[in-house]
Amino acid sequence: VTFSWQGTPFPITTTANLFYPAESQQNYFGISNEDIGKAVKASQNEADPDKRLELANEMDKQFWAEKVMIPFYATPTVHGVSEDVVNLGAAQFETTDWTIVG
Template identity: 45%
Template sequence: LPRDTAAAEGFLKDAGYTKDGSSWTKDGEALKLTITVPADTATNIQRSEQVQADLGDFGIPVELTTVPAAQYFSDYVIPGNFEMVSFAWQGTPFPISAAEAIFYPLDSGQNYTGTTDEKLGDLWTKANAELDPDKRIEIANEINDTIWSYVPMFPIAPLPNVWAVKQGLVNYGAAMFGYSPVDWTIVGWKK
């Protein structure tokens, strides 16, 4: 989504915050946040520092809380012991069904936000039973719209798939969002 500070100000004002100098306050308390970051994990640290800089420019200070990487998920993410965290989800060849546990049900082992919308259960049941690809995508769009109506998490950036193949090999490699199983009948060497 494009950067829209006017819309962001509107959201904060709707939530009862007012701009007090360079800070946002509500009921006399300044809005400040924390990001729990696993130690020695450069990508998490860099993403968190970028969020810290962007929100700081907007008047919301963000503190980075570094924790041992080995306990990041077990002690912080899974039990919900955080305000904000940053990590990557691994894509799969079945993105609709694979994403379900991230958002539904509430007690799913991967629903780290602890929020859901009950409409999602029926939508995923329909999507997972639908064999027509076009109808399945329509249902997936309804799922997407439902999730964006309450925004439990947001993607910061897609991470590319990077593959190295010998020059001349064709029809094999990273496919990003157009993922489909490799069609081995068309993989080969360029003549």
């Protein structure tokens, strides 16, 4: 089974659901680690961006220590289109709405 996620401007929020709680619909691994849960909650409640980054880095170490997944590769989204095409741009933080591209 292969699947992937796109990055977001809020990686702490979107990544946390993959690892905690076990009941999260995105927790495909079924992992439940209270230390990760505490780190997730602390990082989501921290207002200081520098402190939040520190907490996120600690969370990342805990995720990798669990060895629940192995990333094989990153797949960038690349489009080559005519200058006349409108409503199509970088898709890193969004899904392309093909109904408005033209």
